[in-house]
Amino acid sequence: MAKLGEFELLVLLSILRQKDAPYANRVREDLEANADRRVTRGALYRTLDRLTEKGFLAWELDPSEVPERGGHPMRRLLVTEDGLAAVRQARDVLATFLDGVDLLPGET
C-alpha cells in the first residue's frame, strides 16, 4: 500500500474531522487554522487528486448543499476504507516513536 506523506495524512485527518461538512474549503480552513500552515487551493486539490488515485479518498457531487454565492457544485469528500487503514497505520507508527522519547516541555 502506498504510503502517506505528511500533508496527505493531515488532509485525511481533517476530512474526518469535518463530520457534517467534508468539503475542500472547510478542510483548507481547518488546516490553516489548526496546523499553522498556509494552504493554497491548488495545493490542496493536487493532494486530493493524489489521494484519490491511491484509493484513499472518494467524492460525490453534493447537489443539496447549494453554495451561497455560486461556483461549482461542491465535492463531498469521503475517506475510503483503505484511506482509514492508512491513517491508522501512520498514527500507530507515529505513536510508537513519539512514545519512545520524552521531548516533554511541550511549550514552544
Added chain:
Amino acid sequence: MAKLGEFELLVLLSILRQKDAPYANRVREDLEANADRRVTRGALYRTLDRLTEKGFLAWELDPSEVPERGGHPMRRLLVTEDGLAAVRQARDVLATFLDGVDLLPGET
C-alpha cells in the same frame, strides 16, 4: 522555521530514541524495524544532510566508539534545540488532528 517532512520527523524521533548510540545505522535499523519502511543508506544520509542544513541536527565524529569492522569514523548525531522545537510542533499539530477524530478500531 522550515517545516518537517514526514520522514524527517521520523528520523529526528528515532535519533532521540537512541539515547546512548545515536548513529546513522542504528537509526536506520530502528526505522526499518519499527516504521515498517525500507530505508537505504543513501536515503537516510540525504535526509540527515537536509536536516543539518535546516539547523535541526548537528553531529560530531565519535572517536571512542570504534567500529568493529572498519569503515569511517561514526557520526554521533545530535538534535539541536531548533530540531527539538520543530519536533514538538509537529507532534502538537498531529495530536490536535488525531484527537479530533475517532478512527478507533485500531486493528488493521
Added chain:
DNA sequence: GCGCGTAGTATACTTTGTATTCTACGAGTG
C-alpha cells in the same frame, strides 16, 4: 451586465524522499 466571492482545474516548479553506485578502512582468512 459587471464585479465580487466561492468552487474547482491546469500547469509549472520546488522540496522531500529514494535508489544506485562509489570510496574508505579494519578484521579475519587463505
Added chain:
DNA sequence: CACTCGTAGAATACAAAGTATACTACGCGC
C-alpha cells in the same frame, strides 16, 4: 600479505510529494 567481507559514509541522479500561480465557471447583488 593481499583479498574479500562487513561497516560507515559521500555523490549522483531520479521519483514522489508539496506548493504557487494563474486560469475557468457560476451565482448574487449592485
